Amino acid sequence: AQKITQTQPGMFVQEKEAVTLDCTYDTSDPSYGLFWYKQPSSGEMIFLIYQGSYDQQNATEGRYSLNFQKARKSANLVISASQLGDSAMYFCAMILKVGESSGSARQLTFGSGTQLTVLP
Amino acid sequence: ETGVTQTPRHLVMGMTNKKSLKCEQHLGHNAMYWYKQSAKKPLELMFVYNFKEQTENNSVPSRFSPECPNSSHLFLHLHTLQPEDSALYLCASSQESSGNYGYTFGSGTRLTVV
Numbered sequence: 001a002q003k004i005t006q007t008q009p010g011m012f013v014q015e016k017e018a019v020t021l022d023c024t025y026d027t028s029d030p031s032y033g034l035f036w037y038k039q040p041s042s043g044e045m046i047f048l049i050y051q052g053s054y055d056q057q058n059a060t061e062g063r064y065s066l067n068f069q070k071a072r073k074s075a076n077l078v079i080s081a082s083q084l085g086d087s088a089m090y091f092c093a094m095i096l097k098v099g100e101s102s103g104s105a106r107q108l109t110f111g112s113g114t115q116l117t118v119l120p
Numbered sequence: 121e122t123g124v125t126q127t128p129r130h131l132v133m134g135m136t137n138k139k140s141l142k143c144e145q146h147l148g149h150n151a152m153y154w155y156k157q158s159a160k161k162p163l164e165l166m167f168v169y170n171f172k173e174q175t176e177n178n179s180v181p182s183r184f185s186p187e188c189p190n191s192s193h194l195f196l197h198l199h200t201l202q203p204e205d206s207a208l209y210l211c212a213s214s215q216e217s218s219g220n221y222g223y224t225f226g227s228g229t230r231l232t233v234v
């Protein structure tokens with residue numbers, strides 16, 4: 001069974017500094033995808049970044065980068081130059097890439113989340 | 121506007137009431153999902169619809185009844201709920217078999233059962 005672990009319930013970072021949010025995962029399937037989502041207090045889940053298990057390079061999206069260490073099964077999110085608006089809950093999630101012919105939708109499994117607070 | 125719209129945003133209902141949550145997506149996706157987010161718990165997948173067919177029901181109590189009349193609309197019918205059902209209910213959609221593996225989420229319905 002797949003499992004996502006986020007060990008940091010809460011993190012604080014000073015504005016303009018970088019912060020790393022930890023995520024480890026467990027799956028025996030060689031083909032999977034890893035996501036990070038941001039959830040502000042308003043509730044919506046905002047997609048940030050995606051890493052495929054076969055991707056050779058770490059994913060980057062603006063100030064977000066994913067430090068993918070496949071052998072260690074970790075997929076940490078790095079936010080550079082933190083802004084006050086980055087304060088939110090951050091979720092790591094994993095999806096298994098079932099075959100195209102399976103006919104069933106893939107399932108996204110979430111970790112417990114990390115509450116990030118950016119300090120002025 | 122995220123492309124996935126959920127109504128209502130907030131709902132307070134008694135344990136004997138019947139209500140429905142609505143989700144609508146305008147993205148042309150063919151799979152839709154209901155998730156439950158309780159305080160201090162990971163998001164729990166409740167139901168999956170792929171091409172309007174329900175493919176997953178993760179041991180959800182029968183007081184929650186999903187309905188997917190077409191690929192753009194998803195409902196969650198609620199009846200005789202319990203106080204522990206109070207949570208944020210999130211709807212999501214995705215496009216299967218396209219190589220794009222992203223889920224798009226709605227803003228959620230915050231449900232309080234009294």
